[in-house]
Amino acid sequence: MGWASGIALYVIIWWTVIFTVLPWGATPPAEPGRGHATSAPERPRIAFKALITTGIASVIWLAIYLIVRADIISFRRMVQ
Secondary structure, X not given: OOXXXXXXXXXXXXXXXXXXXXXXXXXXXXXXXXXXXXXXXXXXOHHHHHHHHHXXXXXXXXXXXXXXXXXXXXXXXXXX
């Protein structure tokens, strides 16, 4: 895996994970203020969720990198 494909893979994994992490702990307020959406979370904690996402995405990326590096799955062999 080259560095460009490694970065592209990490970005794809990161965005996939952020969409699964965003709903964690998102509870709407009991009484939303005027002009606020009733479904908006009370405390979104975006920075914390981005940090969690980075950790999870790094572990997933590392696992995929090791699988590709060890040649366990070879797309070149599949084509031939």
